[in-house]
Amino acid sequence: MDYRMASRMDGAQGSIIRELLKLAAEPGMISFGGGAPEPASFPTERFAKIAENAIKNKAKATLGYGISEGYPPLVASLKAYLTKTEHLDFSDNELLILSGGQQCADLVAKLFVNEGDRVLVENPSFVGCMNAFRSYGARLQGIPLESDGVNLEALEAAFATEKPSFFYMISTFQNPSGYTTSHEKRKAIYQLAKQYNVMVFEDNPYGELRYEGAWIPSVKSMDQDGRVLYSGSFSKTLAPGMRVGYLVYNKALHTKCKIAKQGVDVHSSTLYQMMCHAMLKDGYEAHVASLLPRYKAKANVMSAALEKHMHKDVRWQRPQGGFFIMAWLPEGMDSLPFVNEAVKRRVITVPGSAFTVDPSRPNNGIRLNFSLPSAEQIEEGIVILGQLSHEMLG
Secondary structure, eight states, X not given: OOOOOOGGGTTOOOOHHHHHHGGGGSTTOEEOOOOSOOGGGSOHHHHHHHHHHHHHHOHHHHHSOOOTTOOXXXXXXXXXXXXXXXXXXXXXXXXXXXXXXXXXXXXXXXXXXXXXXXEEEEESOOHHHHHHHHHTTOEEEEEEEETTEEOHHHXXXXXXXXXXXXXXXXXXXXXXXXXXXXXXXXXXXXXXHHHTTOOEEEEOSSTTOBOSSOOOOOSGGGXXXXXXXXXXXXXXXXXXXXXXXXXXXXXXXXXHHHHHHHHHHSSOOHHHHHHHHHHHXXXXXXXXXXXXXXXXXXXXXXXXHHHHHSOTTOBOOOOSBSSEEEXXXXXXXXXXXXXXXXXXXXXXXXXXXXXXXXXTSOOXXXXXXXXXXXXXXXXXXXXXXXXXXXXXXX
């Protein structure tokens, strides 16, 4: 059969992360390649009780069709939670429940990207969202990412050259870098967006997982004219398999957002929404608080091991939250040979090129995940990577 594919699939690329993770199941493999919460952190007993009660006592609502906007009690409890924790104002904003953070990216691209439109992203950025934007024909332009957020001069130059559909940013504990955009840069980004009349798509799946440092207001909390879209997810705090995310936007967009959602899957899983709502009403904040020492301890183990074993010319930044540390080989080096050799030594990492606008170009970054491996695996794996770094750098 000679299949005639849609042109939007011409630039579609598989995820190197997914391919690497296939190796993680091999015996003796240590994987720093993932990006998920530790399974032992899932509140499984609570989930089982909530699900049993919902199916036994609310079967019609649980197993029947739901409404596209989301399970109303969850919408209400989530608005209350975001008002309290993120200082979001729902007098002019609305919230839509989606099937995970990835659907947020797909829906935003569906609504705002025409074939050939330019979308600005941090460089590096999350490959899943970049692929979603590419699937709608977006031309991606990367804005250099610094340890405190994007380079503002480069961002303004990009705004001034050609108006993009939007600027996509992961404001806190960014994937893959682990970096957090400073308060000063968040204010500057919003002001530049106002000056050049550009939309900002702020993604915040890791912001609740701060175990050091002070909370920083989101760009969305500064939004006065409805130009900031804000997405979040329960994947990193509760469980990724539940696929419950949310998008916050100006009320003027609500009908279009709802229609775009209906065309994909009608509504997200009502059962999982009920489980998230029950947690938000009783136990969610305590559960999130219980995650922080767990991940802080692992981050400390990886940081100490990197300090002890890595070559002095490898740079990295100690994380204050999230799941990742990005290690950088010296400028001009390509990390792919390092990553490939590490796999031969039974350690999985992800090359920085996987998170760039042009993954075919060499990149010196190496993403390391500390949320999934054990402390013992972290120590053992970094020893191996450290030895490799000394072999390659001399």
